[in-house]
Amino acid sequence: MEFLRSHRVGEQIHKEISALLVRGLKDPRIGFVTITAVEVTPDLHLARVYYSVLGDDKSRAATQKGLESSIPYIRREIGKHLRMKYTPDLMFKFDTSLEYGNRIESLLRDIHEKSSDDQGDSEKD
Template identity: 65%
Template sequence: MSSQRSHRVGEQIQKEISALLVKGLKDPRIGFVTITGVEMTPDLHLARVFFSVMGDEKAQQETEEGLKSSVSFIRRELGKRLRMRYTPDLIFSYDHSLEYGNRIDTLLEEIQETGKRDDRTDTDED
């Protein structure tokens, strides 16, 4: 039951932080950022917030710096919006899963192209 609660709290924190980034946060370093997930500890005292950014590595680093400098503001706003006894500490981490998924797609396409070329050379030899 505790894991179900931490999952629900994580989803709510994800929604609230996403709304804050759209409406309430005015840091110019934070560009097109998406909150991709939140992992909560079982005691609900720590939330690891995963984000992705449109742009290059420089944009990613600037966004991460902006988010880390805004942690106290975001946490205070979460405390106002959530009905919890304790507002969790926030740790922002870049989500590499999108890059990983794109790399897998690229590799699968390369394998498929190699297979098509091999099929063509086999039929040409016959």
């Protein structure tokens, strides 16, 4: 029961933050950000918000700082839309799963290319 509630609250927080990003936060450091997941603790006091951003490490660091400085505003907006006794604290974390997936895809592509090259070489013999 508790897991279901934290999951539902996480989904609502995800929607609210995504909507805020679409409408645009006024911080120029926040670029093209996508909220990938929100995990809420069972006691509903902390929400880990995972995001990805287009760009290099410099833009990622700037986005992290921009998001962290926007936490009070984002919490206030979430509090207005979610009718809860306590609005969860927010913690923004960069989502590395996309990079990890791209790396695995690249490795698999390399293996596939090597195996087709090896098969082509053996057919010539």
